[in-house]
Amino acid sequence: MITLTGKKVSEGIVIGRLVFFNRGEREIRKIYVEDPEKELVRFQKARKKTAAELQELYEESASELGEANATIFEMQQMVLEDEEFVNRVVRMITEQKLNADYAVKESVESFLKVFSVRPESYVRGHETDVQDVASRILRILSRGRKDRMFMDEPFIMAARDLYPSEAVKLDKTKVLGFVTMYGSINSHTAVLARTKGIPSVIGIGEALKRDYEGKMVIIDGFDGKLYIEPDQTTMERMKQKKQQNLQKVETLERLKGKENVTQSGQKIDVCANIGSREDIERVLRNDANGIGLFRSEFLYMESPGKLPTEDQQFQVYKLAAEAMGTKKVVIRTADLGGDKLPESMDFPGENNPMMGYRGIRISLDKEEMFKTQLRAILRASAFGNLQVMFPMITSVEEVESAKRVLERAKAELKEEKAAFDENIKVGVMIETPAAVMISGEL
Structure with a gap:
């Protein structure tokens, strides 16, 4: 048995024979033309x-x-x-x-x-x-035909890389899952794989050899593994893991459309945790009561080399607001720092970056960036039930400072005669020891 490791993109366990995708690209020659x-x-x-x-x-x-x-x-x-x-x-x-x-x-x-x-x-x-x-x-x-893959039996596809237009065309009745040598977890191909629910692992590298064509393999999309010619123990373990996941999915499917009630009879909201516009469709598909946490920092992480503009953020927040209708959408302002370091920003070295210069402290330090985000959220609040949440709070003063920036953003929009929810709800995320101790004041 050979075990290859890549980046997990879309969860699931699939077992089948490995088939390499041939895009059929031809050599492009340099030719001088008469006409x-x-x-x-x-x-x-x-x-x-x-x-x-x-x-x-x-x-x-x-x-x-x-x-x-x-x-x-x-x-x-x-x-x-x-x-x-x-x-x-x-x-x-x-x-x-x-x-x-x-x-x-x-x-x-x-x-x-x-x-x-x-x-x-x-x-x-x-x-x-x-x-x-x-x-x-x-x-x-070259008058070539549209790319298609012809196989009689369902298979697991391997490729050097996969274009978004190829990923969107994958037939789930034939392609059980796919693995690639290269690719990014934030690529459009990865997003489409998750949305379509096709188990996949990308970025395996040159270790994914054509010699493995036709061999029995297992994709473990939960751990980012590809098992080639798995032994009996691994096969049984993966089958059991697959069955457990299937039972979990079936249980959740049966609960769709039903009220969320605890055993004591208390009605509760079960809301989604998302990080991008692509997640919104899954929120709707899985019948969430709203979006309890929109991790907006991922908009900054996915904007290479530059900060997302006000309009770029507005379009994403507006999409979420409109999609959820009257259901709440809680947008956490950018929790940057720690392990979330966008290319467009410089961060000082720290002994404890996970609890130091991050979250609301970065936002208050970079006030124009913060105000730009708040303006985008406020503008989008005209299209649904948006709420604002501040991250990594450690003092009442931080909350008061953040609210002052919010008020300045409101004043600017009023002057511009832009529509927004003047009574937008504001809250904090209780995630630091200090916030726990002062939670009564917050």
């Missing part, structure tokens, strides 16, 4: 068809997985329409008289080199989406 105008027409037609396919993917995703996940393909549409990318391809065709295929390939590579390192670029952190669009254009230019 650049004809080549330009080829490129524009391929762009148009790519746009149509992306729109189709958007509509399918919105229907099956919800609007939040479908926005992935809106971002890909931005790549397709990016002036710098398009102009680069056009120049290579018209000025250098190169074939469209090669012009697209070279332009994408140059595009990624330049824009993936710019802090303000929408490309940074979404390189796979750019490659996904390029692959689609090149497939259309």
Whole structure:
């Protein structure tokens, strides 16, 4: 038995034979053409068809997985329409008289080199989406068919990487789960795997060899493991773990739509804990009474090289508010610091970073950043039942200071005549010993 370890992306246990996904990419050759105008027409037609396919993917995703996940393909549409990318391809065709295929390939590579390192670029952190669009254009230019996988029996898929447009098309009746050599847990592919409920492990690296093709394997999506030719003990252990998880899921399914009542007869709310816009669909699907904790710091973690803008945050909070209707959505202001260190910020070294400079102390120290977030929350409060919660509180003074910033944000929005809930509820998270001791005053 061989055990490989990667990053856990989507929970679950699946057992099956390993099949490698072949994208069927061909070598792109550099060819000088006699008729650049004809080549330009080829490129524009391929762009148009790519746009149509992306729109189709958007509509399918919105229907099956919800609007939040479908926005992935809106971002890909931005790549397709990016002036710098398009102009680069056009120049290579018209000025250098190169074939469209090669012009697209070279332009994408140059595009990624330049824009993936710019802090303000929408490309940074979404390189796979750019490659996904390029692959689609090149497939259309070569008159290739849409990617499909044909297997008679359900299987576990292995790949070097997987594009979002490939992940969204995975047929759960055929693809039991998937593993990849590369990838990020915050990638659009990872998000789609979780939303579709397909057990998966990514980032295994070169240890995932083609020699394993056809072998019996087990994906343990709970622990990020891939077992190749598992021994009998491991097989039995995984089957038992799978059955226990199945029973848990079935129990939860039966409870959907029912009131949440304790054995003593007390009605309670069971709310969700989320960290991104993609989680919102699962909250709705699993019948939560609301969102009890929206960990907003992940918006900062997933915004490589720069802080999320007010409008970017507003759109996410608004989506949550509208999706939940009258149900409450408690947004915890960014609990940065400790193990949550976004690239866009510098943090001092500490002996105890988990309890030191983090949470509300960072927010109060970086007041403009804090006020920007509060403005976004307030604006979104006009669309639902939003509430604000401050993290890592250790004193009454911190709460009072945070409320003063909130009042300044309200005053600005009033002056701008922007709609918001003037009576938005405000609370704190009791998570420090100091907060416990002064909880009566808070």
